[in-house]
Amino acid sequence: MMDVSGKTAVITGGGSGLGRALVLALAERGCRVAVADIETEQAERVAQEALQAGAPDALAVTCDVSRRESVEALADAAWQRFGKVELVFNNAGVAASSSSLLEATTEELQWVLSVNVTGVWNGCSVFMKRLLATGVSGHIINTASEHAIGVPHAGQGFYTASKHAVLGMSDVLRSELPPNIGVSVLCPGLLKSNLWDAQRNRPKEFGATVVPEEMKAVGKAVIERGMEASEVAQHALEGVERGDFLIVTHAHLKRIAEKRWTEIASACDRQAPYYPGCEKFDVNNVLQDVLGGNQH
Incomplete structure (x- = not known):
């Protein structure tokens, strides 16, 4: 358990949405906060907002979490400015265009995994x-x-x-x-953000494409009906202070989890x-036995 008040924090994807x-x-x-984002102007704007909101100090850092050297540079900047880092929010994430798995491209897969999985691992590895x-x-x-x-x-x-990968990595990490x-692993449901427009930052090396305007409109309409990002953020900080591993924000998730568990239990029983x-x-029992045996 940790009282977050007065701590030093790094937040990736901090320039908008849940990160902001x-x-x-x-x-x-x-x-004190280091606002990291691939969009420099957004990071700088939010850093200024943080100062106005009560942060004793705020640093804006341009960071592409998919690149190890960029995350290392973020850590260097944070330690140089603050002397230490106590809270790390690996929050940056993207979603590809709404394509079925059979229609999606290898480049889309590589892009999503580079940010959502490699990016989280980079943050965990570098900072931890x-x-x-x-x-x-x-x-x-x-x-x-x-x-x-x-x-x-x-x-x-x-x-x-x-996102399954993030949960799995976090479970092993603890x-x-x-x-x-x-x-902690934060598992929010639908929330207001600009995830619907994540393609704006998709590098050409990952087959950057123009998303049809009608598809953007649908995505935006769905996300605008989500929970306020500020409410999700409060859930997150309260979860950290309780020492929760899983931090959830939407009540309907319990029924979804129950449905998954029922399917798992039924398969096991049959x-x-x-x-x-x-x-x-x-x-785990085998490992304990083998490792224990090797110590004798």
Whole structure:
């Protein structure tokens, strides 16, 4: 558990949407903030807003989370400015155009994974290594989505896959880090943002394309009916302060999770029912036994 007030935080994707809301919520709690975004002007604008909202100091950094060297430069800038970092919000994310998996392209897959998965891993790896080296207590918050729990819908197969990956990485990460570094995975539902227009930052190397205006209009209309980003940000900070691993924001997610669990339980009961001694195949038990045996 950690009181976020007065801490030093880095927020990727901080120039708009949920990232901006997280920056301002942290600023209101007296945090120093590094606003990282691939759009420089947006990051600078939000950094100024953070100062007005109560942040003692705010830094804007241009950052492409998909590039390791860019995240390293972000960490360098944050440590040089603030002397330490205690909260890391790996929040930057993108969604491809609403194409079915059979119609989508390899370039779309590579782009989504480079930001949503590699970008999160870059943030975890770069910042956690530095925290471990300095011994500073901290908390890392990876933004996934309700898609990570089980919200598949047509047209966003790559996005859904990437968010499952974020949840999986975060789950492993919490078992690898010491107790003084917390891990949370934020799984918000529909919220107001400009995710519908993420293609504006899609590099040409990933087959940048023009999204039809009618498709943009539909995406915008859907997202505008979402929860306010500021409300989601409050959920996130409260979850960090409680020490929650899973941070959820939308009540309907429980029913979605129950549906997924019912399907899993039914499959297990039909295909692999429990029997005494079956734990011998549990990989965690096997690892413990093998590693323990190697120590003797």
